[in-house]
Amino acid sequence: MLREAAEVERNPTWLCVVAGLLIDPQGRWLMHRRPWDKAHGGLWEFPGGKVEPGETPEAALVRELGEELDISIDPRWIEPLAFASEGSKAGGRPITLLLYLVRQWEGTPRAVEGGAIGWNRPDAAAKLEKPPLDVALFTKARALVPPAENAAGRG
Numbered sequence: 001m002l003r004e005a006a007e008v009e010r011n012p013t014w015l016c017v018v019a020g021l022l023i024d025p026q027g028r029w030l031m032h033r034r035p036w037d038k039a040h041g042g043l044w045e046f047p048g049g050k051v052e053p054g055e056t057p058e059a060a061l062v063r064e065l066g067e068e069l070d071i072s073i074d075p076r077w078i079e080p081l082a083f084a085s086e087g088s089k090a091g092g093r094p095i096t097l098l099l100y101l102v103r104q105w106e107g108t109p110r111a112v113e114g115g116a117i118g119w120n121r122p123d124a125a126a127k128l129e130k131p132p133l134d135v136a137l138f139t140k141a142r143a144l145v146p147p148a149e150n151a152a153g154r155g
């Protein structure tokens with residue numbers, strides 16, 4: 001049993017990715033366009049990235065949003081919202097994507113790793129081309145965001 005656990009730790013069977021949903025005071029959602037030279041290049045995703053070994057998902061999200069958007073986040077400002085999972089693909093580990101609602105941040109988000117960012121009302125953000133995993137997740141997020149923070153709640 002112990003040997004099996006150690007083997008899984010050395011050779012994980014799935015990849016944990018964390019991402020954040022940032023909503024501005026106008027009820028617009030931030031989406032990040034992946035750099036063209038990366039997997040899913042040019043597609044619009046929730047900003048985030050892979051959880052590193054030894055890191056908690058929350059710490060990974062704070063780190064990734066700092067690296068990708070140049071913003072600071074206190075872990076108390078994030079809250080789990082939804083997740084999505086894809087089955088195994090040939091040649092790669094399946095991904096489970098954990099999406100957090102980011103209630104607050106310090107700094108002005110900007111794309112610092114060669115991608116781009118866009119602030120859109122959810123109706124417009126829904127039309128952006130996304131990685132397959134994000135399509136259902138986006139719909140789920142729209143249903144789960146508390147009305148006071150959603151565009152509809154802000155008029």
Ligand SMILES: Nc1nc2c([nH]c(=O)n2[C@@H]2O[C@H](COP(=O)(O)OP(=O)(O)OP(=O)(O)O)[C@@H](O)[C@H]2O)c(=O)[nH]1
Pocket residue numbers: 017018019038039040045046047048049050051064095097131132133134
């Ligand atoms: N950040 C993010 N990644 C997503 C989303 N949806 C989705 O399928 N992915 C996939 O999850 C993986 C995340 O990798 P990443 O490249 O963003 O992570 P990272 O910053 O740690 O990357 P690196 O170490 O390769 O530079 C990619 O294969 C990406 O295409 C999403 O909404 N946000």
